[in-house]
Amino acid sequence: MTTDPILSPLNEAQREAVLQTEGPSFILAGAGSGKTRALTHRIAFLISKGVEPWQILAVTFTNKAANEMKERVRNLLQITAPEEFGMRNAEFGMSGGAKLPTMGTFHSVCARILRRDIEHLGRDRSFVIYDGDDQEKLVKEILKEMKVDESELKARAALSYIGRFKSEAVSPAEAKLQATSAKMQLVINAYAHYEKALRTNNALDFDDLLLETVRLFHEAPKVLERYQKTWRYLLIDEYQDTNHAQYLFVTMLAKGHGNLCVIGDPDQSIYAFRGADIRNILEFKKDYPAAVQHTLDRNYRSTQMILTAADAVIEANPSRPEKKMWTDRTEGPKVIVNEVHDERAEADDAVRTALKHRGEGMRLNEQVILYRTNAQSRLFEEACMRSGIPYRIIGGTKFYLRREIKDVLAYLHVILNPGDSLSLLRVINVPSRKIGGTTLEHLQAFCRDQSIILWEALQRANEIPALPEATAARLQKFADLIVQAKLKAERIPVTDLTRWLLDTIGMEKWLRDDTDEGEDRWSNIEELLSVMRKYDQLDPQTSLLSFLEEASLVSEVDKLNDTKDDALTLMTLHLCKGLEFEAVTIAGCEEGIFPHSSSSFDPEQLEEERRIMYVGMTRAKTHLRLLLTRSRMLWGETRSNAGSRFLDDLPESVTERRSDDILSAFAWSSRTMAENEPRRTRLEPFRQNEVHVEFNQDLSFAAEDENQETLEIGARVSHSVFGEGTVIALRGDIATVRFDSGKEKTLALSIAPLKRL
DSSP states (O other), X not given: OOOOTTTTTSOHHHHHHHHOOSSOEEEEEOTTSOHHHHHHHHHHHHHHTTOOGGGEEEEESSHHHHHHHHHHHHHHTTOOSOOTTHHHHTTTTTTSOOSSOEEEEXXXXXXXXXXXXXXXXXXXXXXXXEOHHHXXXXXXXXXXXXXXXXXXXXXXXXXXXXXXXXXXXXXXXXXXXXXXXXXXXXXXXXXXXXXXXXXXXXEEEHHHHHHHHHHHHHHOHHHHHHHHHHOOEEEXXXXXXXXXHHHHHHHHHHTTTOOEEEEEOGGGOOOGGGTOOTHHHHTHHHHOTXXXXXXXXXXXXXXXXXXXXXXXXXXXXXXXXXXOOBOSOOOOOOEEEEEESSHHHHHHHHHHHHHHHHHTTOOGGGEEEEESSGGGHHHHHHHHHHHTOOEEETTSSOGGGSHHHHHHHHHHHHHHOTTOHHHHHHHTTSSXXXXXXXXXXXXXXXXXXXXXXXXXXXHTGGGOTTSOHHHHHHHHHHHHHHHHHHHHHTTSOHHHHHHHHHHHHTHHHHHOSSSHHHHHHHHHHXXXXXXXXXXXXXXXXXXXXXXXXXXXXXXXXXXXXXXOOOOEEXXXXXXXXXXXXXXXXXXOOBTBTTTBGGGTTOHHHHHHHHHHHHHHHTTEEEEEEEEEESOEEETTEEEOOOBOHHHHTSOGGGEEEEEOHHHHHHTTOOOOOOTTOTTOXXXXXXXXXXXXXXXXXXXXXXXXXXXXXXXXXXXXXXXXXXXXXXEEEEETTEEEEEETTSOEEEEETTXXXXXXX
């Protein structure tokens, strides 16, 4: 007897959600309930029943989730040929050639719709996509032109307001009607200038990808009708995180057929600051009265101890669909709530626990330390350094935002679209062409006088009286380079184009300046070339476009599992959604920290803080540890905050409460165990109180050394655990040492026990 590979692996609730394919449906999927399985099996079931793959659109919030879905559908349907670019090559499947449905993020799907149809809005399909870094630079330029001082309005603050307007699909003209203060009038003025600059540069930001697609559907009904006829079945993941623009996009597409399936969990709606509107999911039944609801409440991730604790926290929120998560994993350790002395003891406790788990056989990359704000990360990073434990910070400097990577991407943006003045300004003197600030001022003045864009000014540099002949010649040479590169982009794929460009401008020689930093930068360029290679199978111009879209739309969380290195993960709670770990530590469980102080007088924000806690707790499979301190240094002063109100909701039956008095008084100032004393315990008296505490080699931390000597690159040093080595890099108070054993370690000089030899 053969089993059905699509339906047999499903539980009853999942099976019902998969079988109900026609009309609107809402899948209420609790944390760890197998929603990705339900979603992918639903797609596979539709195809098995005769629906053409190109008639299905599945939208997710991360590339990671989209790729996971593609792989699962491919395996379920036994599709052996890779279809990395099915959406491109099959023109969204409309040629009938795609074996897989269209699956991607809102931004990637909309970007490709616009590449095909933006000309209906009178715009050029060679637009570039500005990331957050590009947006901030552009707004800074705009505020400078508006003669707005930073004390009046900062670029980031202006962008935050602009983002809110865009997520609500509010134009500058509409926003002007809402202006109730002088500052808001200033913001809206900046918004109008920003929109004009984007159009001049033929650029879109992330929000525009949605907004322009919605506008396209409004202004070109025939285009909307084409996509409605193409995508007869819509599946929207993480529906609780949709904003108003995304809601409009989905609603307009679904009007053609009504086969809309949304999946999500209101308890995990944590992105209001990005414009996510929880009402979209809470009011789905109002929008679609005939919608059938399916509830997935069986958890496949966590122990019942963790689920009971998380449910107790989230139950206090009003207006949420009733659900209780359950699991077959009835046994497991209790949730630990540990109170420590201060923020340093908190960091040490978190890292000590990670080392303990590692000693018991759990890999570091199965563990995570979560915190409410980025500012909390420093102490955890220092604790990792003291212990010599490898770690990765998610949400730090992203690969695509590194200077050398941004430089190469800017060149490619200019090759695609020379009207992108922001990218032109970035690379006009990279590598150095002796084009300085004065020359740029003359160029920009010429642009204003002639009412032309920077690219035109470059090509007419010999007409600018203030420019010396030699300078004009250098500018002309740069313009000729871009023209030559544009011609090559029509004939060769993106990797070959980039290699030619790097060779032509001498980028390798410029970056590899005989320093370790230079080597690292060139290594990053080589990594970028590796990423590009998978796009070489496409026709040349599509190859360049597709690569630039990935570079613009990829997130750091998407790349979390790309590395095989075993390292402890440090990240904010907002970034952890969609992930899971064997052991989770949540730090800063105090009033004013978590819940955040901004929620003190706002019930809706407090509800969101509670959802953030719920999301963090439900990332844990087996071990969950909640940390709070008796005192904490905040904004330059020591404060004593009450424990988080969320801790009061935890049932005693699933909680073990501890107070780390001895360790917190001792502040983990023990000396590191000598390497030749593995597993031997060693007692170090805390002289003031003569307290004796037992330490194990696995839990060792570096000692503080007030007499630390100044070091330079090349200095020979000794470390009590790692032995002798050579300093190979210095960045402020951080040193990278290559030890004679062959290991390299990054250490904080203020805390690492390094002695100069």
